[in-house]
Amino acid sequence: MGIAVIYGSSRKKGNSEQLARLLTEGFEADHIFLADYRIEPIKDYRHADKEPYPEDDYRSVIERVLAQDVLVFATPIYWYGSSGLTKTFIDRWSQSLREDKDGFLEKFSEKSAWVIGVGDDEPHLKGIPLVQQFQYIFEFTGTRFEGYILGKANRPGEILEDKASLAAVEQIRSKWRSASVNG
Amino acid sequence: MGIAVIYGSSRKKGNSEQLARLLTEGFEADHIFLADYRIEPIKDYRHADKEPYPEDDYRSVIERVLAQDVLVFATPIYWYGSSGLTKTFIDRWSQSLREDKDGFLEKFSEKSAWVIGVGDDEPHLKGIPLVQQFQYIFEFTGTRFEGYILGKANRPGEILEDKASLAAVEQIRSKWRSASVNG
């Protein structure tokens, strides 16, 4: 069971990263920090001649994502949604769909996914639209949406005081351990 | 009554643009195409020394938005949310909050806002998380969220066949006309 952790924060060592690190510690994981790469907004060529897509880091990043079995999206909750970095990356999946729809969906349909969102304005309630958006995304890609953690934190490290999130992390880790043994 | 229309599509003359043009035709409006500007992802300096923010087009764009009374966000529904261009622009509001929170919120609190999202996968249902996200955004900024249109279209121009959206456009225009006369 290999894990791809897709970090959407612009800041290193933030709360969403910390929570995702606790979650995946000791498991084989590829840690992908979107802020380290250049990924431009999608060009919508659905109804135009196919022009070249941006020559940026999208392809190499999506390849790393597709190579793993389990996806963990770890994003700060910015303005009640995933970060622009995260959203821009996902928008580019339309490019992959256009280039090889069947192959892309087949790979995604074999994965399971988790979403971590961390914010400080009632994330357990106001993070819900973010969860529902991922719900539709994974419904489209055929990915099993296993669960989510909506963590509460503002200043650096505060997530370590969010006991509900820490309990959720432990519960997922325990599930993964069983899967590794039995799988 | 001045209107700022914030277009989030990467493509010109797409369905969300067409709908927003029908909506605002004949009204004084500043048409802002985010794809025409360079707006980088937010740098999260909340817990760091204040470093310089990106030298890009954000400031000039937000000034134009703040100058109007009515905001219309017109975005294609990409992956069940607003476009990355739209989300990246909104994320940058955190910069404005950091630079002048009171002034920023005061200006936003005097505006009213509309959201247009156009997609082809059951937008009246699967566009709902997008609406709810804007609901929390405007709750935070104190902006009156007047309403939204979730239009259905895929190929270019198809939005003109979505009679429910066209009726909604007419209804809003009629409301604006009364406001202009009475206001």
Next chain:
Amino acid sequence: MGIAVIYGSSRKKGNSEQLARLLTEGFEADHIFLADYRIEPIKDYRHADKEPYPEDDYRSVIERVLAQDVLVFATPIYWYGSSGLTKTFIDRWSQSLREDKDGFLEKFSEKSAWVIGVGDDEPHLKGIPLVQQFQYIFEFTGTRFEGYILGKANRPGEILEDKASLAAVEQIRSKWRSASVNG
């Protein structure tokens, strides 16, 4: 095309009823006022010996619903959801599932459905959970969820001033007329 209108208000001639009457005027429709019938809460016998279900009006009401092609649920928005009358009626569908799951789902899968909710506290936003609940209900029953109207009204008759709702009504009627001619 026969329509079943399921009214969930405890009050006659209220705003949700008025809107549903405008919607269905001139079409063949069975108008079912849940408040006129005795429908008790569901007994959950899933994990118990099958005891007798309540001897009330449920069976006759559900038969009338199942006999039509198009369902219109017209409910006031009470406490940000459908009325208790409406919810209690739907809960009883579990009885029908237990008695004849395949037959029940087959009938529902051939229908299309509309939802009308009328309230006075920002129904276009705060009525959304009601819509999403029906979305899951119809997903389960295999019913095509065609659309919804979230109308704004408080005092009697006020719905007639909600131009967006009236426009939506006209748009659905026009759709139905085409279906009747072509269907």
Next chain:
Amino acid sequence: MGIAVIYGSSRKKGNSEQLARLLTEGFEADHIFLADYRIEPIKDYRHADKEPYPEDDYRSVIERVLAQDVLVFATPIYWYGSSGLTKTFIDRWSQSLREDKDGFLEKFSEKSAWVIGVGDDEPHLKGIPLVQQFQYIFEFTGTRFEGYILGKANRPGEILEDKASLAAVEQIRSKWRSASVNG
């Protein structure tokens, strides 16, 4: 800190009840089983002469609810919402509002609330509209909505295998213990 647990199931010893019992074990709590009482649907007299409200058990039940500091709503997820029993009880709050709006809201504004929903069809996702509905309810009553557990279970006792829910229960109990000591 006194707790009112409002059980919405028609069945005794079901999964939502079991989870709520684990949550409240050892704390001072009034366990209120709505199925044990006769609570009729609300009569909507907002725009009519005030007629007598039903002579049923509503008043005695709401008095017990109002007497406690913490509310726990424990409902099975029926058809992607709270049970009809739960909804019908909440609808009747409109009667209390009509009889003494200020007093009712003042009492509710001093309480905190938790919601437990248990279902078997992806409750962590499809239970979300139920949570959002309670979110608006508590926003209206001014009650602090502390959190929710969306548990997964079908056959009796299965909730005891839902480790995420059990962890959430422990976390809330630990929070309550601190509050009792410090409060």
